[in-house]
Structures are given as C-alpha cells and as structure tokens.
Amino acid sequence: MVDAAREAILTTAEGVRLSGFMSRQPRHHNKGLAILLHGWEGSSDSTYIRTTGRFLFNRGFDVFRLNLRDHGPSHHLNTGIFYAVLLDEVFDAVRQISEAEHGKPVMLAGFSLGGNFVLRIARRCAMQAIDNLRQIISISPVLDPDKATDRIDNSRFILKYFLKKWRRSLTIKQRLFPKRYDFSAIMDVDNIREMTERLLARYSDYDSATSYFRGYSLTNNDLQGVTVPTTIITAEDDPIIPVEDFYNLHTSPATRLIVQPYGGHNGFLEGWRLNGWYERVMVEAFENA
Incomplete structure (x- = not known):
C-alpha cells in the first residue's frame, strides 16, 4: 500500500488545502475505495492507519489516507490552525474523493476524533448526500469532548x-x-x-x-437522522471515551452499535499476531454494502 501511495492535495470550496495519500490497486476492479481518517495528533502515517490500510489494500480495495488540517506533513498548507469544529473542509474533501470514483462504492472509516468526524459526516449526508458513500465505520469515536x-x-x-x-x-x-x-x-x-x-x-x-x-459533541438525538449504513465500534474499557455516552445515544435504524468488553482506545486486537479485530468488520460491511 505504501509503495503504491501517491500524494494528493485537495482544495475545498473555501480554499482550504488538505493532504492525503491514494493507493490504487495495480489492476482495475470494482471493489471500491476506503477513505481512512486518523485521530487527533495522528496522521496518514499513524500505525493504526497504515495497518488498517494495508489490510484493506491486500483484500483488493483502493485506499485513501486523509490528513486533517495541521496533521502529518501539512502544517504549511493553510495559515489557519486546526479546530475540531471545522467539519466543512473535511466533508468537502471526502465528497471530492468520492466523486472522483465515478460511482464506484466508497467506504469511510475514522478513528477517535476521526471517528467523530465521520459520524458528523454521516449526519450531514442526510441533507447533503454523497451518492456513492455506501458505508461508514467509526472506531472509538469521541462523543463528548x-x-x-x-x-x-x-x-x-x-x-x-x-x-x-x-x-x-x-x-x-x-x-x-x-x-x-x-x-x-x-x-x-x-x-x-x-x-x-x-x-x-x-x-x-x-x-x-x-x-x-x-x-x-454528539449526544442524545444527534445521530437519529443518519441514513448511510453506519457502524460504531467502542469498548467498555476505553480509558478516554466513557461507554455510557454510547448507551445514551438515540441512533437511526441505519446505525449499528458494537460494544466490546475489551479493546481500549483504537485497540481491538486478537490472536498472537495482534491483528485488528475491527478490520474484518470493515471488510464484511463494505463487501455486503
């Protein structure tokens, strides 16, 4: 995946520039594209992003690893500093990446603060649809910052x-x-x-x-209008995100909540190889979209 990666700079409607890395399969296929969004102070090169991307790439998906503003090697691209409330630019970047696929299926996955971003994108899609965005996966998302x-x-x-x-x-x-x-x-x-x-x-x-x-923040009825199939994965032993926050959410029929007893924050490892359990959930959701 890393060898196949090519850097892309996306310019949003507001003139914000965000960087990312596209890894294309060597042969044409119809499996689709997975867009991955890291957490706060992570990047497109964070270990969990690279290992997840590699897993998906090895199973035939194209992978786009998107950087939030001022994350990864992107501080020079914008004068303004990063704030987590800046949803418009991330939504527009995801929309551009998706539309460039010309109808091929797209899956969006985010981790921690990135998980919060993808859930807000899911909510916005109810009013401003991204037609080929078929699945959204949110892992250990921040609900109440x-x-x-x-x-x-x-x-x-x-x-x-x-x-x-x-x-x-x-x-x-x-x-x-x-x-x-x-x-x-x-x-x-x-x-x-x-x-x-x-x-x-x-x-x-x-x-x-x-x-x-x-x-x-995402509380109470904030996700009740979500129409894009969305899976939220969290753990009871997450040291950062209280599990009670998830039980207090009123979600739509398109949203599935998976609460594991163990997994920490962005963990969910299994087997002696310490593979990520959520990666299989991603592939299953995407292939069944």
Missing part, C-alpha cells in the same frame, strides 16, 4: 503523549507563520483543558473550552 478532555488530563501517560504531540504541532505552525502565531504562553501548560482555553482565548471567537467542545 468535554468528558474526554478530563479523562486525558487525569491519565498521566495519556496526557504526556498528547501534550508532546500537540506542542510539537504548535511549534511547527509557529515556525512556519511566525508573524501570526506566538504560542509561548501555551507551551508551559501541563494539561489539555488549560492549553485549549488559552489557545481559544487568543486565536478564536470561542469564549471557553466548554462552548468549543459543544460545537463538535
């Missing part, structure tokens, strides 16, 4: 991981656009919530992290 942030901040190892990745990302952005950004007042903060508060106060119109988080 306010709760998820507290869980990250209260887990020393997870917090250390995200602080390191986010600081690195902000450092790259500041180096590329030194006249626009100065994150020095943010870098010494030791928790995600306070970093978010300070970033929003200086570089957004949001008055608090709570109001920002509300902008991309």
